[in-house]
Amino acid sequence: MPSSGIPYAVRAVRKHDFRNLQELMSAKGDSRQKKFHVVKMGLQDLRVVLSSCEEYSVRPDLAQVIKESKYGVLMNSGVDTPFRVFQAVHLEDYKSFIDLGCGLGDISFLVSLFGLRSTGIDHDPEVTAISITFKDKLAQIVPDVKEVRFLFGDQAHQNLDFSQYDVFYHFNFRDSKDIFKKRFAEQALPGQFLF
Ligand SMILES: C[S@@+](CC[C@H](N)C(=O)[O-])C[C@H]1O[C@@H](n2cnc3c(N)ncnc32)[C@H](O)[C@@H]1O
DSSP states (O other): OOTTSSOHHHHHHHHOOOHHHHHHHTSSOOOHHHHHHHHHHHHHHHHHHHHTSTTEEEETTTTEEEEEETTEEEOOOOSHHHHHHHHHTTGGGOOEEEEETOTTOHHHHHHHTTTOEEEEEESOHHHHHHHHHHHHHHHTTOGGGGGOEEEESOTTTSOOOGGGOSEEEEOOOTTTHHHHHHHHHHHOOTTOEEO
């Protein structure tokens, strides 16, 4: 953490211009598929930026840039399969989405392309600050992501109002998955969807 109080990784993302995304976005058409490609490339660029920061390491064996800390392991589960699944289930028919343990927000960004109100929660404060900084940059290129909301918090202690969301995406944490599953079983409403 530098003397400014803003972590180096957050400042690195803020400084990066993501110019190549602008070029990709200016290609013809306005399809969700094109925006998906731009978001995917943006998330890859983000990881290139992070790979030069302390705490983040490149794992070629996993094709990942990871961070290991007291908050757990930051990795991503990839965006291609979730995007195809979201198309198959017609995610656009739903209204609001919550991404528990969102990491850098890959899934939350994808969901916004389907028009849902998308919220991501993570308990790593630096990762949350990076997601918010990156979102502000990406929104200048893909306006759909502008309304994505990133919250800092522990999903086990977060007093989630289940009635506010109709789709839940839950990263299977070792420590708190049982708490979430119990709450979901008790509070879920008819028609709610859990990934
Ligand atoms: C492996 S990453 C998954 C990122 C993303 N969900 C994905 O699938 O691409 C796990 C993330 O969950 C977060 N996490 C772990 N336990 C958590 C908890 N109890 N509450 C909130 N976030 C948590 C970690 O900080 C980390 O960013």
